[in-house]
Amino acid sequence: MQILIADDDRMSAEVLVRTLTPEMFEVTTASDGAEALEILRRPDSPSLAILDWMMPKVDGPDVCRLIRSEAPGAHRYLILLTSRDAREDVVAGLQAGADDYLVKPCHKGELLARVSVGARVLELQKGLAARVEELQLALSQVKQLSGLLPICSYCKCIRSDENYWQQVDGYLMEHSDAKFTHGICPACYATLSRELDEYSKNNSTRGVSI
């Protein structure tokens, strides 16, 4: 996973880079907010960013605000890093669009734990987005049968859009994923048997064998 570290303090950046790199994260660095924005606007930009609050050109909260407003649906996990630890600062940082907040100086264990949370959230978002895409594709392929169908009250044929009266089974097969196996129900079988017997009887009295 790619991570952007944006901090003009070289010592802080060094701690972050040397903590995250051995954990198999691919780390990119920026030394001010404008550079961070430029990197985050690239098509293949890192999805997780650790942004210092006080940076030259554009500060961390403004980077969060701009990135969130430019791509509201993008899967991005933003962590603000700062020595400000007052509750109002935490609220302001989160309201600017940050997902999490880390207080300087960094504690290695806490940094890794919070980055892992971010990575897990991004994985879940990615999985969810892929599932939604799959479902949308499946939905687009399902033939839907709905609306008012004109049907003959006697023979039960359905009038198609082309004004053709079609057997109900044929119509349903054309307009849905349903398939039919044909048989005779017990009631119809009894009726049919009676009619056949009747027919045989009539023919035998006329000397016709069937």
Place this chain on the structure above:
Amino acid sequence: MNIPSSAVRMDINDMRRRLGDDEALIAVLFRQFLKDYAARLESIKSAVNGRRLDDLRREAHMMKGNASNLSAFGVVEAAAALEDSADRGGGADVDRLFAKLVVEVEQLVTELRGLLGRL
């Protein structure tokens, strides 16, 4: 940031705990500070003399951040006081606060050189 009120000016054990006993990283940070501190102090001095409060706030903040990475609470405290003073409009105490910061940094530099030799 929680600055201990004790007389501990630099707590190497706090730094070790925070950085997972990564002695190589600790040495890198010591060297980085020793490389940068003189220029940083010079920038602060220039901002103090010129009463450029934005520059003073930024440079003092940077010094505070650098020192906090080293758990150097004496410098953190002195730099924070200077940053606060700049925030409040930089009163007459700016020169005194800068002098205090210089003393704290010099003590830290001596301590870091000693520790670096033992790492």
